[in-house]
Amino acid sequence: MEKKVLVLNLDHTPIAVVTVQKAMVLSVLEKVSVLADYQFLRVRTVTREFKYPAVVRLDEYKNVPYRGVLLTRSNLFKRDNNECQYCGSQRHLTVDHVVPRSKGGDSSWTNLITACHRCNVHKGDKTPEEVGFFIRRKPFKPSLSYFLVEYAEKNAEEWIPFLDLKAYQPS
Secondary structure, three states: OOOEEEEEOOOOOEEEEEEHHHHHHHHHOOOEEEEEEEEEEEEEOOOOEEEEEEEEEEOOOOOOOOOOOOOOHHHHHHHOOOOOOOOOOOOOEEEEEOOOHHHOOOOOOOOEEEEEHHHHHHHOOOOHHHHOOOOOOOOOOOOHHHHHHHHHHHHOHHHHHHOOHHHHOOO
C-alpha cells in the first residue's frame, strides 16, 4: 500500500495527504466519503475486498488553520525544479540568498533560490544585478496545493479533477 490518499474538507479544499490505512479507517468509521478510487487497485482482507481510495472528503467541515509549506532545502529545490535559477544547471546545487544576508536579506521563500555552486560562488556577497545575473523564475511562496498538483501529475492522476490546476501556478 504505497499510494497516498488526498483528503478534502467538506468544501472540497485539500487539507491533507494520508496513507491508505488511515483513509480506510476514516471510511469505516463513516467520517469520510470516498470520491475517487485508484481504478486497478484493491485492498483485500481475509474475507472482503475494498476499492483502493484515492480521494476522500470529510463528512463534517473542519476548521484547519493554514500553517503554510515549511521552508526546507528539499521544498526549495522542488519549487525551483531542481535547477540553478541563474544558469539552469542541475548539478552541485546549493541555496542562494538573492539579497545577501550581509545586505539585509532574510531567509524567506521570496529571497531564497536554488543555485549551482559555480554561480553561487561567482555571485558571492552581491546581488544578481551587481554581477549581471538574471533570475530565470521569480522566487515565490508555494502553497500546499502547488506541491499536490506536482505529486498528482506524476503519481495520482485521480486527484487532478479535485485540484484547481490554474489556481496553483506561481504568479
